[in-house]
Amino acid sequence: MLNLIKRDLLLSFYSSANFFFTVSFFVLILILIPFAIGTQSDQLKNLFKGVVWIALALSIIITVDRIYNADYEDGNLDIIMQKNKTIEYLVISKYVTHWFIYCLPLLVILPILSFLFYLDYLETIQIFINLFIGSFGMVFIANFVSALTLGAKRTIFLKAIIMIPLFVPFIIFGSDAGSWPILLGLSMLSFVISIYVTAYGLRLYGE
Amino acid sequence: MNELKIEDLSCKRGESKVLNNINLTIKSGETLVVKGRNGSGKTTLLRILSNFITSYQGKVSLNDLSILEDNLYNNKFNLIGQKNSLKDNLSIKKNLELWDIIFNETLDHVKLLEHDNLDHLINRDVGSLSDGQKKCISLYRLNYNKYEFWFLDEPFVYLDEVNTNLLIEKINRFNENMGIVILTSNINLPKKFHKEFNI
Numbered sequence: 001m002l003n004l005i006k007r008d009l010l011l012s013f014y015s016s017a018n019f020f021f022t023v024s025f026f027v028l029i030l031i032l033i034p035f036a037i038g039t040q041s042d043q044l045k046n047l048f049k050g051v052v053w054i055a056l057a058l059s060i061i062i063t064v065d066r067i068y069n070a071d072y073e074d075g076n077l078d079i080i081m082q083k084n085k086t087i088e089y090l091v092i093s094k095y096v097t098h099w100f101i102y103c104l105p106l107l108v109i110l111p112i113l114s115f116l117f118y119l120d121y122l123e124t125i126q127i128f129i130n131l132f133i134g135s136f137g138m139v140f141i142a143n144f145v146s147a148l149t150l151g152a153k154r155t156i157f158l159k160a161i162i163m164i165p166l167f168v169p170f171i172i173f174g175s176d177a178g179s180w181p182i183l184l185g186l187s188m189l190s191f192v193i194s195i196y197v198t199a200y201g202l203r204l205y206g207e
Numbered sequence: 208m209n210e211l212k213i214e215d216l217s218c219k220r221g222e223s224k225v226l227n228n229i230n231l232t233i234k235s236g237e238t239l240v241v242k243g244r245n246g247s248g249k250t251t252l253l254r255i256l257s258n259f260i261t262s263y264q265g266k267v268s269l270n271d272l273s274i275l276e277d278n279l280y281n282n283k284f285n286l287i288g289q290k291n292s293l294k295d296n297l298s299i300k301k302n303l304e305l306w307d308i309i310f311n312e313t314l315d316h317v318k319l320l321e322h323d324n325l326d327h328l329i330n331r332d333v334g335s336l337s338d339g340q341k342k343c344i345s346l347y348r349l350n351y352n353k354y355e356f357w358f359l360d361e362p363f364v365y366l367d368e369v370n371t372n373l374l375i376e377k378i379n380r381f382n383e384n385m386g387i388v389i390l391t392s393n394i395n396l397p398k399k400f401h402k403e404f405n406i
Contacts (some may be wrong), residue, residue: 003309006308014301051270074290076309083281
């Protein structure tokens, strides 16, 4: 399990362009808001709280192909599955690396962005906590969608269509400052479902 | 002394039956060549032996213990499938580093690549190599040497004469150290191995 985490981190470090793309994608979506609706601070503030979730959802969607598909297509998944007899461990290490590589950078950059959108530090902290908790749940969902659609090539649209409805609860509750317990519940629920379904999808692929 | 035994093995893929009542025994130090037409189930057999496919009729056992129940079995074999397991956008050196972590074993890559006449490629991106060169690098995984079995799926495809002989030499050496090799092949090999089986 630790080996796999180490390997995935090294792999993303070697192909660090991927990680840079995700961060710039996230920032660019948010920067589009003032262009569309102007720069009145109150409006911007309110919109930011919602749109930041849409940006996070889209950023996770564009990374979903890299969770299992890349390793599946070049054959590394066979080796990884052979070395990790307990597939659940494999899945958990994928959660950790996927969140670490693609979500953590977005959270790190969030305070700078919220400063640009006139949010004060208290509001920023609230958004940060919500995004921190919610991003785990979204990563769990992305993982199981990725595992279930293994072998179907170039199906990013299909994956997006499956994932977006599943992200809706996170987006509904995410933009409300005090609702982090609900997000925590949603994330825990998606963990339970995801670990079961992801492991099932991977075993099915092995067949 | 290991003995891998396949008894009355049958397997269905979708609607069609690809393996029908196969009986085989293979002992330490032997090589089995599985031959058969395209789609006859050679790869399926290897995937059953590597515990990827678990729904089949019959029994596969190592020293009389079913491979499905043997918890240590997965650490005993090295499977080289038809895919190369290489990242196209990275150099060979980086790919080998990633393998080192997965295989949990650090090899002296420069020396080993030199032995296979591949050392000049070490800094090249995998994407820029020919299929034959990729296959050679993919077979480099045989250097990880904690294993008692090698399962090779079409290992000779794309290889030229020199590399074919190198691989045969490696297989012979592995057999001398009591390793078991099961390989699939469609072509006529320059050397006869211990056992041959037509699916």
